[in-house]
Amino acid sequence: MSNKYSLGGYKIAIQARTRKTLLVEGKDDKELFKRLNLHISPDNIIDIDAAEILSGTEFAGLGAKAKVDAFLSNIPASSPILTKFRTFVDREWENLVDQVTGDSRAWTPPVATGPRITSSGHSIENYSFYSQFILEYIAHFGSGTLTPNLQTQVQSSFADVLNLAAAFSEISRRRNAITRCCDVMQLGDVTWDGSKFILATTLVPRLRARQIVDPAGFVNDVMHAYTTKWSAAPWAQESHWHTHGHIGEMTIWVAIAAIAAYVGVPNAQCDELAFGRKDERRRFWHTWLMKVGTAALSPMDQALA
Structure with a gap:
């Protein structure tokens, strides 16, 4: 209409x-x-x-x-x-x-x-912040991206993915920088070492360009919140719902791309996985939601x- x-x-x-x-x-x-x-x-x-x-x-x-x-x-x-x-x-x-x-x-x-x-x-x-959706989309993404190794890594690390997203959301909110932090990340700003995520200092110049006060401190604050508050009970069990929708979506997909890079997926594929085909990904998510029970839709x- x-x-x-x-x-x-x-x-x-x-x-x-x-x-x-x-x-x-x-x-x-x-x-x-x-x-x-x-x-x-x-x-x-x-x-x-x-x-x-x-x-x-x-x-x-x-x-x-x-x-x-x-x-x-x-x-x-x-x-x-x-x-x-x-x-x-x-x-x-x-x-x-x-x-x-x-x-x-x-x-x-x-x-x-x-x-x-x-x-x-x-x-x-936030209704898209599920590992099963992520994995099914990567399979749909094609190019042989979803290997057994990547699937195992995503499944085992997904709690960390959400915890990092919640931490980035919280620090953005506390600094009144939500709008300025949307779409600020690039490939490589998040790395995965096999046990935890690291928010890289490559993000600092872009935060500074968006007038974020003490951008290096911002990165440190996110890492501290991620490794302490959001990685421990009770917050680690609630990070899914506390994460900002747009900032969470950005952080989650950059983190997923970091895991993909860790298992050897080429950078060009990692970049497209994180930032490309967003309309297609949204439509795929809508289709995926039709398969879940009503409890997950509530x-x-x-x-x-």
């Missing part, structure tokens, strides 16, 4: 529809939920919109999640459209970070607030009920 609606216009549109409506943040989210809807409940097809459908002064300057929440805040609790309308947004760090100290809080399942449903972890991307499945 290409139409855009004002606040009032969208309320009218929802009420006029015969089917239920789900409002999500972005186009990729919309694509995924459409596929999930057909897979999970083909007899209960709903209308799915992305936040870009909202237009008007009430939404000026707002990001996708803020648009969704702004629309919800303007729906009275007694409104009849609430019987046929839900939203799904990234949780980000809601109830996962102490707002005063900035410290991580123990993971708890997200709690739906009326029609507002959030992801279990930081973002919808609460996305609830948004489609």
Whole structure:
């Protein structure tokens, strides 16, 4: 749907529809939920919109999640459209970070607030942070990349992959550098020595170019968080959900490429594995999600009920 609606216009549109409506943040989210809807409940097809459908002064300057929440805040609790309308947004760090100290809080399942449903972890991307998906994608990637040795290394080290991603996410957040740290990594910034990951100083000049204060200290802080907090209980068991969606995706695939390099995969293949064919990888992930049980999809499945 290409139409855009004002606040009032969208309320009218929802009420006029015969089917239920789900409002999500972005186009990729919309694509995924459409596929999930057909897979999970083909007899209960709903209308799915992305936040870009909202237009008007009430939404000026707002990001996708803020648009969704702004629309919800303007729906009275007694409104009849609430019987046929839900939203799904990234949780980000809601109830996962102490707002005063900035410290991580123990993971708890997200709690739906009326029609507002959030992801279990930081973002919808966190539903791709599984070793089985990684391995199946590498097999799909081709060129003989998935050898038995690489498969064994990925399986045995995947906890470390997630722990490094959580550490990089936390330090980026604490330094208010999330946006500046997205897509900052290149091949070789992470290496694997067979037992742990090492964040290389090759990252320092790029962090500095993005105005990260004390970039060498940033790298040291990530390594310290990775080897201490995120490699020990209870945080090591929760790193999957605490990891920032985009930063986690970047870190995970650079780490996977580092493992591939360790077992002898050529650099050109490692680079493409980490940074290439992203649309293809996203579509492959969407297809892979259709094979997992609803428990692994929670609460996305609830948004489609």
